[in-house]
Each structure stands twice: as structure tokens, then as C-alpha cells.
Amino acid sequence: MPFSSLSEIKTRLDCGETTAVEVAQLYLDRIAAHNEQLNAFVHLDADHVLGQAQASDAYRAAHGVHGARALEGLPIAIKDIFCTQDGPTQCCSNILKDFHAPYDAHVITKLKEAGAVLVGKTNMDEFAMGSSTETSAFGVCRNPWNTDRIPGGSSGGSASAVAAALTPAALGTDTGGSIRQPASLTGITGMKPTYGRVSRRGIIAFASSLDQAGPMTRTVKDAAMLTAAIEGHDPLDSTTVADAPQLDWLKACEQRNMQGMKIGVPKEYFVEGMDAEVRASVEEALKQCEALGAELVDISLPNTDLAVAAYYVIAPSEASANLSRYDSVRFGHRCENPEDLLDMYTRSRDEGFGSEVKRRILTGAFALSSGYYDAYYLKAQQVRTLIQQDFTQAFEKVDVIATPTSPVTAFKIGEKTDDPLTMYLSDIYTIAVNLAGLPGLSQPCGLAQGLPVGLQWIAPAWREDVLLGTASAYEAATDWHKQVPAAFNEISGGKA
Amino acid sequence: MSWEVVIGLEVHCQINTKTKAFCGCSTAFGAEPNTQTCPVCLGMPGQLPVLNAVAVDKTILTGLAIYADINLESKFDRKNYFYPDLPKGYQITQFTVPLVEHGHIDIVTKSRGAKRIGVTRIHMEEDAGKSMHEGLDAVSHIDLNRSGIPLMEIVSEPDMRSSDEAIAYLKNLHQVIRFLGVSGADMEKGQFRCDANVSVRRPGEPFGTRTEMKNMNSFRFIKQAIDYEVVRQIEVIEDGGAVIQESRLWDSVKNESRSMRTKEEANDYRYFPEPDLPPLRVSQLEVDNIKAGMPELPHQLHARFEAEFGLSAYDADVLTQTRELSGWYEALVAAHPADPKRCANWMANELLGRLKEMNKDLAHCPISAQAFAQLLDRMADSTISGKTAKDVLDAMMETGVSADDFIEAKGLKQVSDSGEIDAMIQAIMDANPNQLAAYRGGKEKLFGFFVGQVMKASKGQANPAMVNQRLKELLKAS
Numbered sequence: 001m002p003f004s005s006l007s008e009i010k011t012r013l014d015c016g017e018t019t020a021v022e023v024a025q026l027y028l029d030r031i032a033a034h035n036e037q038l039n040a041f042v043h044l045d046a047d048h049v050l051g052q053a054q055a056s057d058a059y060r061a062a063h064g065v066h067g068a069r070a071l072e073g074l075p076i077a078i079k080d081i082f083c084t085q086d087g088p089t090q091c092c093s094n095i096l097k098d099f100h101a102p103y104d105a106h107v108i109t110k111l112k113e114a115g116a117v118l119v120g121k122t123n124m125d126e127f128a129m130g131s132s133t134e135t136s137a138f139g140v141c142r143n144p145w146n147t148d149r150i151p152g153g154s155s156g157g158s159a160s161a162v163a164a165a166l167t168p169a170a171l172g173t174d175t176g177g178s179i180r181q182p183a184s185l186t187g188i189t190g191m192k193p194t195y196g197r198v199s200r201r202g203i204i205a206f207a208s209s210l211d212q213a214g215p216m217t218r219t220v221k222d223a224a225m226l227t228a229a230i231e232g233h234d235p236l237d238s239t240t241v242a243d244a245p246q247l248d249w250l251k252a253c254e255q256r257n258m259q260g261m262k263i264g265v266p267k268e269y270f271v272e273g274m275d276a277e278v279r280a281s282v283e284e285a286l287k288q289c290e291a292l293g294a295e296l297v298d299i300s301l302p303n304t305d306l307a308v309a310a311y312y313v314i315a316p317s318e319a320s321a322n323l324s325r326y327d328s329v330r331f332g333h334r335c336e337n338p339e340d341l342l343d344m345y346t347r348s349r350d351e352g353f354g355s356e357v358k359r360r361i362l363t364g365a366f367a368l369s370s371g372y373y374d375a376y377y378l379k380a381q382q383v384r385t386l387i388q389q390d391f392t393q394a395f396e397k398v399d400v401i402a403t404p405t406s407p408v409t410a411f412k413i414g415e416k417t418d419d420p421l422t423m424y425l426s427d428i429y430t431i432a433v434n435l436a437g438l439p440g441l442s443q444p445c446g447l448a449q450g451l452p453v454g455l456q457w458i459a460p461a462w463r464e465d466v467l468l469g470t471a472s473a474y475e476a477a478t479d480w481h482k483q484v485p486a487a488f489n490e491i492s493g494g495k496a
Numbered sequence: 497m498s499w500e501v502v503i504g505l506e507v508h509c510q511i512n513t514k515t516k517a518f519c520g521c522s523t524a525f526g527a528e529p530n531t532q533t534c535p536v537c538l539g540m541p542g543q544l545p546v547l548n549a550v551a552v553d554k555t556i557l558t559g560l561a562i563y564a565d566i567n568l569e570s571k572f573d574r575k576n577y578f579y580p581d582l583p584k585g586y587q588i589t590q591f592t593v594p595l596v597e598h599g600h601i602d603i604v605t606k607s608r609g610a611k612r613i614g615v616t617r618i619h620m621e622e623d624a625g626k627s628m629h630e631g632l633d634a635v636s637h638i639d640l641n642r643s644g645i646p647l648m649e650i651v652s653e654p655d656m657r658s659s660d661e662a663i664a665y666l667k668n669l670h671q672v673i674r675f676l677g678v679s680g681a682d683m684e685k686g687q688f689r690c691d692a693n694v695s696v697r698r699p700g701e702p703f704g705t706r707t708e709m710k711n712m713n714s715f716r717f718i719k720q721a722i723d724y725e726v727v728r729q730i731e732v733i734e735d736g737g738a739v740i741q742e743s744r745l746w747d748s749v750k751n752e753s754r755s756m757r758t759k760e761e762a763n764d765y766r767y768f769p770e771p772d773l774p775p776l777r778v779s780q781l782e783v784d785n786i787k788a789g790m791p792e793l794p795h796q797l798h799a800r801f802e803a804e805f806g807l808s809a810y811d812a813d814v815l816t817q818t819r820e821l822s823g824w825y826e827a828l829v830a831a832h833p834a835d836p837k838r839c840a841n842w843m844a845n846e847l848l849g850r851l852k853e854m855n856k857d858l859a860h861c862p863i864s865a866q867a868f869a870q871l872l873d874r875m876a877d878s879t880i881s882g883k884t885a886k887d888v889l890d891a892m893m894e895t896g897v898s899a900d901d902f903i904e905a906k907g908l909k910q911v912s913d914s915g916e917i918d919a920m921i922q923a924i925m926d927a928n929p930n931q932l933a934a935y936r937g938g939k940e941k942l943f944g945f946f947v948g949q950v951m952k953a954s955k956g957q958a959n960p961a962m963v964n965q966r967l968k969e970l971l972k973a974s
């Protein structure tokens with residue numbers, strides 16, 4: 001059972017074959033066995049997990065099978081960026097060490113209302129700034145497919161935990177690829193919904209105009225289940241959209257038909273610098289889609305090469321302001337014996353933030369400073385508009401776009417830490433989607449030298465149904481999503 | 497050669513909403529420190545602003561009242577700086593596209609007459625908290641009750657040429673804001689604060705370097721600070737120096753200003769669009785609805801009071817100072833429609849004078865406009881004289897008694913019966929034969945003596961006009 005999908009576990013719970021407590025215990029045992037090696041979880045309160053599971057079993061007993069809520073008894077791991085009343089919320093930063101939020105993020109409230117059992121906090125790049133989970137203040141997280149390698153980032157802990165079946169599903173956030181890239185590198189499914197689909201309230205902000213929460217799961221259907229539970233207008237997040245088109249999330253997965261589907265293949269995404277085996281896997285996947293009745297259409301997204309540069313102006317600019325509140329005045333790390341106000345600010349922040357976070361705050365403050373604003377921030381916003389237009393034009397011709405999720409498979413720990421620019425290029429295929437506010441999904445489509453390769457689907461805004469339908473059709477015809485890292489697939493001693 | 501003074505004003509005015517600009521916390525004044533706060537206005541991680549719609553409506557109303565354009569799409573920006581009483585490390589404000597632009601306020605000053613002052617913009621923003629350093633040994637305390645309170649920043653054109661014009665503009669603006677009910681505008685509570693940009697130049701030359709006088713909260717201090725700054729700048733220039741661009745703080749104890757920070761030390765606020773708030777869109781219909789609900793403005797009332805009620809400019813001025821005053825006056829006229837001028841005279845002179853002595857405002861007046869009208873009625877129908885009315889009013893103000901009850905109880909009713917008055921006159925003539933003879937012999941000065949005697953005999957209750965008239969006739973007769 002550890003590698004079961006959410007929906008499989010749900011079926012077993014609904015049939016009374018198992019209980020939420022048994023399920024929780026199974027994953028707690030696996031976390032106990034493997035987390036030391038992977039460092040996927042940075043906080044776990046086993047008693048609290050079991051308490052939620054007991055409450056869920058009691059709820060099920062009181063309300064019957066039909067009264068069970070959408071995620072009744074299902075374990076979901078939570079990236080350390082989501083504020084939770086239970087346990088610390090630290091964003092894997094020393095500046096928030098031991099910070100306890102007095103409130104739940106909106107999506108956490110929704111998960112609780114859906115009956116989910118929240119399993120600990122997962123590792124991440126500090127303040128979600130990174131592509132490898134190496135900038136975490138709580139130590140690097142490892143990829144279960146090869147523990148010398150990174151799991152991607154910034155939602156690397158969630159990805160690693162799902163890939164190694166320490167949890168059947170997890171929540172991540174995606175600012176420039178932080179769900180899709182680690183999903184790709186760990187062989188799982190991850191979706192970034194349309195910007196404005198999911199409330200950001202209670203999610204520690206990195207870049208407010210780009211951040212979006214989403215599911216990290218073993219299957220496309222699980223991604224739909226989890227998104228259905230967390231999405232929806234939040235009157236307290238003005239960037240969620242009140243009249244967003246409503247979807248039937250599970251039905252979208254069932255309508256998996258590639259017949260006649262026009263899949264756009266942007267030439268700018270298949271260029272030099274990408275791993276040859278990654279390319280081969282993705283091209284093979286596209287051929288398979290063609291065999292399933294889809295039509296491949298060559299398209300162009302001409303401003304793709306500007307996306308990374310625009311992103312690394314806009315995201316740090318917003319971050320530089322978002323991270324100003326960590327000033328040690330009301331909460332968070334404060335230095336010892338400050339001499340005066342300036343000393344308190346500078347030393348507390350110097351001690352609290354890691355080097356990547358500092359680099360981005362400085363980059364952002366510089367891009368916004370008087371005399372440079374027009375050349376950097378304003379220019380980047382203009383590029384953003386051009387990228388949005390690229391997609392709008394492309395979607396006049398095609399239903400969905402397919403690309404590789406990452407140009408490479410999981411790289412070695414430490415391989416890129418000294419070279420931020422190379423690290424930034426890991427997100428080259430995912431960033432444009434955030435800049436355009438579109439939904440994107442990554443699913444496994446191959447293995448290259450034993451490491452997972454991801455296929456990215458991009459749909460028009462509010463058309464997650466297209467993503468889910470297309471990805472479900474591909475998933476149904478292949479078994480890449482069933483591949484698991486052998487080292488973590490030992491014969492379980494438990495009931496499963 | 498003379499100097500010309502150039503003044504532009506920025507007013508920060510608290511919008512009177514029940515809740516803060518971006519969260520649900522109360523805005524009530526005077527609560528215990530940090531009791532009116534929540535995760536949003538404390539700048540806690542992950543918290544997001546939600547714009548207060550009432551604050552938007554009140555800003556639009558203010559814009560319409562100064563004949564400004566309302567931008568149907570405006571934007572919010574972040575203004576970045578570190579200070580302990582600014583929880584997020586940035587203030588949400590409107591930098592690039594404010595809600596209101598291009599208005600004006602008409603002023604009149606004694607020295608320079610009528611003038612139109614341009615209002616560049618009104619934008620919405622949030623207030624910061626309050627830092628307290630005094631009386632605390634080496635520590636500072638922060639009260640964030642004020643953090644997130646909605647403000648309008650009203651920015652004028654540099655159109656004023658004297659401190660008198662600046663004060664006239666401010667008083668006018670203050671009056672309009674109070675009339676609209678968009679702000680308490682209580683200067684002592686910091687609900688109406690002013691920054692003044694001051695420079696001097698030779699007439700016809702380009703603007704001189706300006707300095708900014710920060711955060712003044714009384715008309716008197718503002719005038720003093722501007723006058724001080726004008727003298728200081730002229731001295732600097734005439735001594736061969738140059739004014740440096742800086743912010744200055746007025747010390748109302750020492751009556752002088754001092755430099756806070758120069759341009760070089762000023763913050764680079766790194767403004768950029770607030771990604772947590774979509775552009776603010778309002779429809780023309782909403783603007784029209786707000787316009788339809790706009791109360792009469794002071795200058796409109798003033799004109800109407802002159803035309804409709806025949807008031808002098810002075811009385812109209814007094815009675816349109818606040819909405820309470822004009823409302824009370826109109827209620828009074830409604831209850832005593834025969835003589836709006838009498839209403840104005842008696843309200844402006846007798847009623848307001850007594851309230852002032854009692855240290856009360858109109859809201860706490862012991863009598864209603866209807867009760868006051870009864871007093872005026874009794875004068876109009878000659879039941880009492882004006883002199884007696886003043887005594888009756890004293891009693892009414894003191895005890896709340898009605899005019900009729902007091903007149904009745906004290907027997908103050910005027911004698912207007914000609915038979916009764918004739919009888920009194922006859923008795924006085926009979927008692928004073930010598931004076932009568934002298935009067936009839938041509939000593940007409942004695943007329944006053946007879947008036948006095950009759951009034952004395954009537955204990956002051958004889959209708960003086962009738963006494964005069966009857967005396968003249970009866971003294972002549974022989």
C-alpha cells in the first residue's frame with residue numbers, strides 16, 4: 001500500500017478495508033524509517049497525526065460511507081511555507097526559527113474541512129528561493145531515486161516525500177516551477193493551478209504576483225482531488241477570482257480523450273543545452289500522444305528566452321518587499337544585544353537570512369531603486385506582457401502545449417550551488433507559465449539513466465480541465481507514474 | 497526687490513470608517529495599545545490586505561466635493577522603508593494612479609481676495625503605528641492600533657502665495673471634509689495633519705528650492721511655521737547662501753523649525769505596484785450614486801442662506817461653519833418661518849454666545865430648535881419684549897424650561913391692552929400734576945419721565961411701543 005494513490009487509499013477506507021489510523025501509522029513508520037536519509041520532513045508530530053486520524057475514523061463512523069468528506073482520513077504532507085496553527089511554520093529559514101503562526105492558511109482550513117490528515121511540514125528552499133532544496137536552513141533534502149542528488153525545488157521536501165511514499169500526497173507552492181520541477185525530478189505528478197484559483201492567504205509570500213499553491217501526487221486524478229479541495233474564491237485574498245469558471249475536477253480526469261486534441265510543441269523549448277535523453281523521452285511521449293489520436297502542431301513562443309531574465313527581476317523585486325516584515329520587531333529571530341535600531345535590523349537579518357535569500361533581496365531592491373526602475377522592473381513587466389501575448393496567440397491554434405518540465409534530470413547535490421545563474425536555468429521551462437498566470441502540470445514520462453523525466457502540459461487560464469484530461473489520457477496509456485525508486489520499495493512489514 | 501512666497505500643502509486626513517483600510521480591526525480612538533490589531537495590520541507572514549469599500553466611497557465623495565476627476569481605475573503601490581511602527585516594511589499607498597485628480601478649492605483672503613487653489617490629487621493610503629520613546633529607559637514601545645487606519649492624502653498645487661492663503665485653503669478643506677462627514681478631522685487627535693512645501697522666489701522667476709515642513713496639526717502652528725520658514729529662506733538667500741532641499745520639523749515650544757533630513761539622506765522608497773491588490777475599479781454608476789447622495793456644501797449653503805433667507809454675509813458665514821450649525825438653523829427657520837433674519841440674529845448672537853459661555857457645543861445644547869422658536873414666537877406676537885426674552889432664554893438654557901411655561905410661571909406676559917395702559921397712564925398723570933403742567937407748557941423732555949413711571953408701575957410688563965404711543969396722545973389732551 002505505501003505506493004498507493006490517494007484515490008486507492010480512499011477506496012480502501014470507504015470499503016472499510018483499513019482505517020485512517022492504520023494508514024497514518026503506515027506512513028509514520030515509513031517516515032521514521034527513511035526521513036533521516038531523505039530529510040524530506042523538517043517537522044513531524046506523530047501523536048498529532050494519529051490524533052487527526054482517530055478523529056477522522058470517528059467522523060466516518062458517525063456519518064457513514066456517504067457522509068465521509070472528500071479527503072476523509074487521507075494523509076497530506078504540507079510544505080513548510082503554509083502557516084498552520086499546529087506546530088511551527090518556519091519557511092525553512094533561521095529568521096522564522098520556532099515561529100508559530102496563530103492561524104491556518106486558507107488552504108489548510110479547507111484541507112481540514114475536507115477531512116484530510118495533515119502530516120508534518122516538508123523541507124524546501126529557504127523562502128522557496130531555489131531549485132534544489134539546498135538553500136534550506138534545515139539541511140539539504142535528497143532525491144529518493146538517487147540520494148546523492150537533489151529532489152528539485154523549492155518544494156523538494158514534498159516531492160521527495162511523495163516519491164518515496166512517506167506520504168501519498170503533499171501540498172507545494174509554485175512561483176517559477178517550484179511544484180512542477182521537483183515533481184519532474186522525482187517522478188511524480190505536480191500541478192500549478194491558474195493564478196487566482198487558489199487562495200494565497202496564510203502562505204508565506206515569496207513573489208505575490210506569481211505564487212500559487214498546488215498538489216504533488218502519484219497520479220493525475222489525485223492532483224484533481226487535492227486541487228478540488230483547496231481551490232476557490234477567498235474573499236480575504238483579493239487576487240483570487242470570484243467569478244472564475246468552475247470545473248468538475250474529477251470528471252475532467254475521466255474525459256481523457258486525446259482524439260483530435262491539438263498539442264502545441266514550442267520550438268523554443270527544444271534547444272541546445274537540454275539533456276539528450278530528456279529530449280528523447282519527451283519526444284517519445286509526444287509520439288505516443290500522436291498515436292492516441294492527438295495532432296502535434298509546431299508553434300512558436302518567441303519571447304521564451306526573455307522569461308528567465310524577467311522572472312529574476314520581478315520575483316526578487318516583490319520578494320524584497322515581502323521579506324521586509326522580518327525585521328525582528330514583532331516576531332522572528334532577533335540578534336543578541338543590539339546597539340541601536342539599525343544594528344538590530346542589520347544583524348538580525350544578516351543572521352536570519354541565508355545567502356540566496358540575501359542575494360534576491362539585494363537584486364530586488366536594486367531593480368526597484370530610483371534610476372534603475374525603468375530599466376529593470378518596468379522592462380521586466382513589459383516582457384511579462386509579451387510572454388502572455390505569446391501564449392494567447394498560441395492558444396488560438398492549439399488546445400494545450402507540451403514541453404519538457406526541466407532541461408535536465410536531477411543533478412548532484414552541490415553541483416550548481418556555486419553558480420546561481422546555472423541554477424536559475426533549471427526553471428527555464430516552467431517560469432513562463434507563472435509569468436503568464438497559466439495552469440501547468442508535470443507528469444512522469446520516462447527515465448534517463450535511472451532518473452525520472454517530466455512532461456509539462458500548459459493550458460489556457462482557468463482550463464485545468466484540459467490539463468487533467470490530457471495528462472490522464474497519457475497516464476492511462478503509459479506506466480511511468482507507476483515507477484518507484486527501488487531503494488524505498490522494500491516489502492513492507494505492515495498490513496499493506 | 498520683493499520676494500514671492502510659494503506654498504503647496506499635503507494634508508493627511510483620517511477617513512472615518514468603522515474598520516481599518518485593509519483589515520477588520522476597529523478604528524476607535526483611545527484604546528489600550530495594541531488591542532485593535534490583527535495578523536493583517538501586524539504584518540504577520542502570509543496575511544493579505546482587503547480594501548475597505550467605505551473608505552473608497554468617502555474618498556470619491558471628497559473628490560466630487562472639490563470638483564475633481566474620479567479615476568475609474570486606480571492602482572495601489574508599495575512604498576518601502578524600514579521603521580518599527582511600519583509592520584510590513586512598506587506602506588500601501590497610491591503612487592502612480594490615484595483615485596482622485598485635478599480638483600480645486602476656492603478661497604477668499606482679506607489681503608488678496610478670491611482665488612482658486614488647485615488640488616493635484618487625493619490618494620488612499622494606510623497609516624503607520626506609533627513609536628513611543630519618551631519616559632522609557634533605553635527602550636522604545638510601539639502601539640500598532642493606528643497601523644492600517646485609512647487615510648486620504650490631499651495634495652495641492654503650489655498655488656498659495658502667503659500663509660494667509662494657506663490657512664484659508666486648509667480651513668476651507670477642513671470645513672468641506674467635516675460637512676461631508678468623511679472624517680472627524682479632529683486635529684488634536686491627528687486626524688487632519690499637514691505638511692507644507694515652502695519656497696521663495698523673485699516674482700516671475702522659476703520656483704526656488706523648497707523645504708518641507710512636516711506633520712503639523714494646528715492652523716496656528718502651520719501659519720507660524722510657514723512665516724518662520726519664509727523669513728529663514730529669505731535670510732539665507734540674501735546672505736548669499738542657498739536654500740537646501742530638506743524636511744524640517746516645527747517646534748511649537750521654541751517657535752522655530754529644525755532640519756530633519758536633507759534630500760541626500762532621504763529614503764528611496766522603491767515604489768512598485770502592490771501585487772496583493774488588483775487595480776481598484778469603480779463604475780461611473782457608483783460615482784453617480786455617490787454624487788447623488790452628496791450633502792449641500794458650505795459655499796452652496798452660504799449662497800442659499802443669503803438668497804433665501806436674506807442673511808448678511810457675516811451671519812451666513814457663522815451659520816455654515818459646520819453641518820450641525822446650518823442644520824440647527826434650518827430647523828429653527830422651519831419652526832419660526834416668519835422671520836429668518838430674527839432666527840439668524842438670535843441664534844448667532846444669543847444662543848451661540850450662551851453656549852460658548854457654558855463651554856458647550858451645539859450637539860449638547862440644552863434646548864431644541866423648536867423650543868427656541870417658541871421664544872422667538874413670543875417676541876413676534878408681543879407677549880414679551882426682547883429684553884425679557886433674553887432673561888427667559890437664560891432660564892431656558894439653565895433649566896431646559898419652555899419659554900411659555902417660564903413666562904406663565906413668572907407672570908412676564910406683556911400688557912398690550914390699551915384700556916389697561918390708558919388707566920395706568922391716567923393714574924400717573926393724576927399723581928404728578930406739576931410734571932404734567934410743565935410738559936404741557938413745553939418741557940417735552942419730561943416725556944421720558946412719564947415712560948419710566950408707567951413702566952415702573954407695570955413692573956416692566958407694559959408693551960413699550962404702546963406706552964409710547966398712548967402717552968403721546970394722552971399727555972397732549974387737555
Ligand SMILES: [Zn+2]
Pocket residue numbers: 516519520521532533534535536537538644
Ligand atoms: Zn487589523
